[in-house]
Amino acid sequence: MSDSIPDPDRPIRWGVLATGKIAGKVATDLALVPDATLVAAGSRSLASAEEFAATHGAPGCRAHGSYESLVADPEVDVVYVASPHALHLEHARLAFEAGKHVMCEKPVTVTVADAEAMVELARRHDRFLMEAMWTAFHPVVRAVAADLRAGRFGRPSHLHAELGFVVDAAPDDRLLDPALGAGAMLDMGVYPLTFAHLLLGEAEQLTATATLSDSGIDLDIAVAGHYPDGAVLTATASLTSWSSRRASIGTDTGRLDLVDFHHPTAATWTPHTAAGPDQPVDLLAEVTATEPVVGAGYAHEIVEVNRCLRAGLRESPVVPHAQTLTIMRQMEALLASVGVRYA
Structure with a gap:
């Protein structure tokens, strides 16, 4: 080849x-x-x-x-x-x-x-x-991340994200079987951790609490984190409850909200009206992508793989190996702290 x-x-x-x-x-x-x-x-x-x-x-x-x-x-x-x-x-x-x-x-x-x-x-x-x-390739997520980095929404101080659904399945289902890597963190917690990494940078400190199943996997897990420039994270992942699937980013000038944050259609910016004349903000508005969302959103990662292969690259600059390993280390440390370990 x-x-x-x-x-x-x-x-x-x-x-x-x-x-x-x-x-x-x-x-x-x-x-x-x-x-x-x-x-x-x-x-x-x-x-x-x-x-x-x-x-x-x-x-x-x-x-x-x-x-x-x-x-x-x-x-x-x-x-x-x-x-x-x-x-x-x-x-x-x-x-x-x-x-x-x-x-x-x-x-x-x-x-x-x-x-x-x-x-x-x-x-x-x-x-x-x-x-x-x-999610890292989703046009809306990329637009929000770019606007945050550009300072359009002020300084982010708090990000909250949650993802969960009820798993009603046999114990040998991949979502419940420890031998297959089951658990709320690996299946769903990876999304808010990656989302926070993309928007806030690499976490400086993370802690967790969880409810475990009889088989030793995390059914529900909550994470608190500290990020660069004083930003904090609260995030949850669940195999036992229907979460809102929302994410919100609070800044010193207002709030960004994303419905179903890991594949959103848009983000809504709500400015704080008392921001003052020296901190101009946009009116209540949607933050949309500069490119259309193709299909359910998975197409964009395929486009990136194709682009990299045509360029002879061995990793994507959008999801480089170092980022993947960083999130893996975060998840493993958080799971170990609540008593979950995989063979």
């Missing part, structure tokens, strides 16, 4: 490893990216791969009844790893050893050691690797 894919007339060819719910969502958006085509799907079940390929793939999309067969497909440029968290390293390794580039579903692994090993594998095989942290 060449270091880049320079032919603009030939779409980047994608293969999907594992055919679960998130894979279907990403594949639906992949079909909206002109520079991408889904040419192969792999599952432990050939029937599942065939159904996925027929539903989401381009004409002629091939179905593979094993992951080994998928990564060996010579027509695949990049593999999207969509298996449960605890299996990501194993499956990324298969792809790298077969010479494929990788976009790996978040979180990349369940432990820092495994995440570091994945990054090292990518470097050793000279392949591209990016965590599929699609």
